[in-house]
Amino acid sequence: MYKVLLVDDEVFVRKGLRSLIEWEKCGYDVVSEADDGEDAFEVIKQISPDVVITDIKMPIVDGLELIKKVRETLDHDTKFIIISGYNDFSYAQRAVKYGVVDFVLKPIDKEEFEGILTDLHRRLEMERTARKAKDKLYLSQLIVNVFDEAVKEGEISKWSRALKMDQSQFFYYVIFEKNNVTPNKVTPDKERKCLSNIIVDALSDIEKNNQPLAIYEHEENAIGILIAAHHLIEFDHDIVQFVSRISKEVNRKANQPITAFIGTKVSKLFSIKHSYETANRIRSYKYIVEDKDVISYENVMNIPITFNDINKSLYVKLIEQMEEKNINELEKVIALIFSEFQSRRFAPWAIRTSINRCVHGIIETINSMDGNVKSMSTIEAMTNWEKYHLTLDELKKVFREFIIEGTDMIQELRKENMKGDIYKVKAYVESNYHKNISLKSIARQFYMNPVYMGQLFKKTFGMYFKEFVLKLRMDEAKKLLRQTDMLVYEIAENVGFGSTDYFVTQFEKKCKMTPTEYRNELLKK
Structure with a gap:
């Protein structure tokens, strides 16, 4: 077991890390804690931990000052992992200067953090073996x-x-x-x-x-x-x-x-x-x-590098184009992602974060559709690409192959699930028509192409999706006009219309009279 010291001025963060991470499974023992850099320095002098996990911003002595002080004054080859709530380039740059193992942003992702610890454990074992040999x-x-x-x-x-x-x-x-x-x-x-x-x-x-x-x-x-x-x-x-x-x-x-x-x-x-x-x-x-x-x-040494993730819009577009099986657009998005890696000078761990974010999103999509990710021929190379020391061109090839295979798998799963899903869509709309829903939002929720879903809905139920939603809303509106004294604007909001004027217009088209006229007609009877 390698000794770990946790350093953070917030006690709930330290306790959270203790309970979140499976330390023993990763090969570590949390032997002590400190709530600021000054106390941490004294603990490091006393117990010589193998690994220190520290926040950056703390009172008295912050995380970077602690690392600098240890590097300059102690004969300890302590490994440092920084956790921070600030995605700041200057912090990451200084962390690299001091040889920090990794720079992790809060909130902590359990799987990612345990992966970092596992890699560090392997490195510590190799160094230990090298010292003995x-x-x-x-x-x-x-x-x-x-x-x-x-x-x-x-x-x-x-x-x-x-x-x-x-x-x-x-x-x-x-x-x-x-x-x-x-x-x-x-x-x-x-x-x-x-x-x-x-x-x-x-x-x-x-x-x-x-x-x-x-x-x-x-x-x-x-x-x-x-x-x-x-x-x-x-x-x-x-x-x-x-x-x-x-x-x-x-x-x-x-x-x-x-x-x-x-x-x-x-x-x-x-x-x-x-x-x-x-x-x-x-x-x-x-x-x-x-x-x-x-x-x-x-x-x-003077070339700046990027430690941020890719633009969120690229990630969203990648998933959307996979779901729509638009291969030409997919190729463009992949090219754009890797172009951004080079033009913005992404550091390896920034590339790792960006790639893994995309991969995990695709895996989650396939799992949610009851697909077997392990059956993918590209999954091993994609999830273990770092240990193969790939060049950026080779990484792009591996990533592209994974994306194409994932796209094909999503399409096959959709075909298998589609028939049953259209009834789930109908049931969902019947329970949620009063919310701000649309064909596109429902299609995304059920991992369906919106155009295809609209066609399948019409074929299965004999009316277009928009007509069905409007009918549900109008039926409920008439019910409320008959059974309650709610005002027209309240009814409009209650059945899912964002605009009272639009509600009145649609009601008049369907019923040949305004909501007020409809209610007044009922009162005459």
Whole structure:
């Protein structure tokens, strides 16, 4: 179990998180709470939690100040998850700066939050395994110790000698990520090992001095390496040129695309953690500069990125076009969504949120129609796309295939349910005609095409939908005129008319007299 500290100035939020999330199932134990950043800092010093889940806005010391203080003053590799009620770019930007695991907006979605915790647990397990496996790869313990701040600066000289690295040289940390990994092609362990070996082979082909390498396995299909000045001699100390050469070799040997992320240059081996943090941070730019297979911190550090969701209208239009099976319009909406990802420079977690929102909406629609989502051939790839490190183009292909299959399934389910549904529609209208209903709103509620529903209604019941609603309203209006002393405008509202004038006009058309005249005629009898 990994230790968790909850930090929020509102006690009901902390208690809500405790009860909402299945902590033990996710591999965590909530060991303590704090109601502000100052108290939280003291708790962190005392119990060294593995994970801190903190609000941003709190009295005395806020969440970001807490993270900054921990990063600057404590030797703890604590993972931070921020929860906030403010969808503010500046907060998210600063959170990325401090290496926050994720930025979650309130209200908390149980499934999404548990997914984040599960991914973090996997990451923590990998880091723990890496720390224990001292001889797993060339001097990987060097990186583990420096990242965990488990080695003092004075002790770094022995590592420098082992690596034949002079401490006066400069260093870079580079993360190589394999993209578009084919599902079920190989097991994750074999995949990572393959990537490690390919990188080692590529480096040995490029760098002829056979210098020892420090290599670290991050997560599935992501490998980090430490590059020192002496590796760059033949490349005029140009790190981008050197890494581009590695990337090409890896591409050739792996027969799959690779993206490399170059961290900032540091002058001391002891500071390599900072280079790693910047390399990891710029993985957020993967979809922004997708035309490049090498992304350098210095080249993208000033490019703003978006942490918001897609425009709600796009999401609504996507679902509508699926329900109407308008393939041409669907293609346009999909193209527009992915164009927005690029033009507005969406960060990976913003893309994840947007895509998952669409996917969950489609799954809910199919489930509501008693469909079997698990039978979809595209569901596995769509719900697990992140672990395959897809490029934006590949993600678009997977998303499109899922949308088309989902559209076909919705249409088939509609055909099966349609006959019974038209009677449900009639019953619903008979109970709700006094409300503001329309053919389109009812069709949407019953997941039917409005044009087709109107035709089916006429065929089944012998009158158009609008005529049926008007008849119900008029019959009820006449009943109220006969049995009550309600005023005309009250009756109009009571039977579903928003305008008294329109009610009177329609009544006169149907009954050849106004409501008042109708009532007066009754009084004469």
